[in-house]
Amino acid sequence: MVKRQFPKPRDLMPLMQFKKPEFNARTRRLASATSIDDLRTIAKRVTPKAPFDYTDGAAEGEISLSRARQAFQDIEFHPSVLRDVSNVDTTREVLGKVSAMPFGIAPTGFTRMMQTEGERAGATAAEAAGIPFSLSTMGTTSIEDVAAAAPNGRNWFQLYMWADRERSLALVDRAAAAGYDTLMVTVDTPVGGARLRDVKNGFSIPPALTPKTVLNALPRPAWWINFLTTEPLAFASLDRWSGTVAALIDTMFDPTVGPDEVKYIRETWKGKLVVKGIQSVADARLAVELGADAIVLSNHGGRQLDRAPIPFHLLPSVVREVGTETEVHLDTGIMNGADIVASVAMGARFTLIGRAYLYGLMAGGRPGVDRTIAILSEEIRRTMKLLGVATLDELEPGHVTQLARLMPMAQPMADAVAAVPTKKAPVRKAPASTSAATVTAAAAAKAPAAKKAAAATASAAAQTATKKAPAQTAAAKVAGATTAAPKKLAAKKATMPKPTPDADDAADAAE
Ligand SMILES: Cc1cc2nc3c(=O)[nH]c(=O)nc-3n(C[C@H](O)[C@H](O)[C@H](O)COP(=O)(O)O)c2cc1C
Structure with a gap:
């Protein structure tokens, strides 16, 4: 039988923790976000x-x-215990x-259309956090x-090679003059992808005031007030644009861009490429x-292309192929610091x-971007500590298993890839994926290279029961060797290739 008593004020005092109310709605809602999903x-x-x-x-x-x-989400982590992780680097x-x-x-x-602080919020938050923007x-x-x-x-500039080559190169010059240390050339956009939500919404620049958008604006007055009372949209590269986003994209992307353009930029741009x-x-x-100093698997x-390869699955085979010659970076799908830890491990x-x-930007401008960076950073630190590693260099493929329908697929994926003979992939051949995670038995029957990879996957899966400790995996060496200086092309003078006339009316007009 429980004996009851009247609570004494002395016992109640420590339980009473009334916080000062937060009157700023933005601060309040950002503080309530504990994950990127919340943002x-x-x-x-x-x-x-x-x-x-x-x-x-x-x-x-x-x-x-x-x-x-x-x-x-379908990865399984393999932690080590009894490690000093009081400080993680x-x-x-x-x-x-x-x-x-x-x-x-x-x-x-179009970042300032999402929230009026746009790129300034991103760049200043990145500056404060010591990460690139x-x-x-x-x-x-x-x-x-x-x-x-x-x-x-640390500002990087991303370049789309427009049909109007002169204009593209003028941007490169401006980025160099403004102190950007890295040029990132995006090569997956010969044409724009079919973004069906934008088509349905009739998304345009600037946003059109239709009865539908006005109705939608009513519960979101702050966005419209910000949009209408701050400086008009200025583009990094255009004076102005008035039309649909899809039309702008089609004007800017150039389906004729090939290796010569990248080669030319390599020879022109003095910073990292x-x-x-x-x-x-x-x-x-x-x-x-x-001559790329880094590639982004993305x-x-x-x-762009729906049903494209999953960059995280492609990672081990690419690291194995070029990881000693260039830096391999990755994006797409990152929603948690643990995703970043897993990518580094692989x-x-x-x-x-x-x-x-x-x-984060849409949720709260600059403080919202700060919140994104804080959430991811905290998740990274916590995941590292729980995995038992104190530095990023200690992460290795043995820390991660990719699960398929909650079954181990390969242990780890990189072990499978490591078993594939180091045959150099021919440049510009059909882009048959050699990612062990994506090779199917049917593909194996057709392609000899894929067959080997599939066999390797199967043998690695068979080894799952006799899983090695992370520190002992041979594949760790494969993944760890990613920092060597890239092999440069012999300095060869190239002239800037011109787009074909019928692909580029704008360039014609300029000439
Ligand atoms: C709204 C939006 C606009 C984007 N615009 C560009 C762009 O102008 N140039 C570019 O290279 N990539 C662009 N990307 C792709 C991103 O650089 C990056 O590859 C991608 O967002 C990574 O996937 P994640 O959103 O799942 O992190 C854009 C992505 C989004 C979501």
Whole structure:
């Protein structure tokens, strides 16, 4: 029988913890967010449908994006215990300079339409956190204004090679003059992907005031007040645009871009060169031969080719092929610091966040981006400690298993890939994926290389029961060797290739 008594005021006092109420709604809602998913929920509530969908959506059935996120959710971590993890070091050297965290902010277009602080919020938050910020060719703040907003930040410029070559190269010159240390050439956009949500929403620049958008604006007055009372949208690269996003994209993307353009930029640009949008081992090899200091395995956040390879699955085979010659970076699908830890364990030198940053931006401008970075950083530190590692270099493939329908698929994926003979992939051959995780038995029957990879996968899966401790895996060496200087092309003078006349009316007119 429980004996009851009257509570004494003395006993009640420690239980009473009345917090000072927070009157600032933005601070209150950001403080309530404990994950990137929470920031997404807030972003959806406070942003009109068209810009939210532009950010949140992907191409066609949005299968690439959901698969990429699912791949991260379907990993199993293998921790080690009894390690001193009182202090963890999350710093990473990337392209010759130290980043405080193993992630940076990916380039995104039209950012000030999502939230009026746009790129300034991203660049200054990145500067404060000691991580790189990438400005898109389609950014809505000029190259110079971003540099002025974050003068001590590490700013990278992302280039789309337009049909109008002169204009593209003028941007490269401006980025160099403004002190950007890295040029990131995106190569996965010969044409725009089919972003069906934008088509349905009639998404345009500037946003059109139709009865539908006005109705949608009513519960979101702050967004409209901000939009209408701050400086008009300025583009990093355009004076102005008035039309649909799809039409702008089609004007800017050029389906004739080939290796010669990248080679030319390599010879022109003095800083670090990153090729973004690599989706096969063969193209990773091609980018290295063109002189890339880093490649980004990316399917553009699922916004281009739907059902594209999952970058996280492609990672081990690409690291094995080119990891000693160039830095291998990765994006698409990152929603948690643990996704970044898993990517580093599987051999990524660095990662980029797109939507995770934009959800924070939409949820609360600059403080919202700070919150994104804080959430991911805390998740990274906590995951490392729970895995029993004190530095990023201690992470290795043995810390991660990719599960398929909750069954071990290969232990780890990289073990399977390590068993594949180191045959150099021919440049520009059909982009048959050699990722062990994606090779199917049917494909194996057709392609000899895939057959070997599938056999390796099967044998690795068979070894699952006799799993080695992380520190003993041979594949760790494969993933660890990612930092060597890239092999440069022999300095060979190239002239800037011109687009074909019928593919580029604008360039014709300029000539
Ligand atoms: C709204 C939005 C706009 C984007 N604009 C660009 C762009 O202008 N240039 C580019 O190279 N990539 C662009 N991307 C792709 C990102 O750089 C990055 O590859 C992608 O967002 C990573 O996937 P995640 O959003 O799942 O992190 C964009 C992505 C989003 C979500």
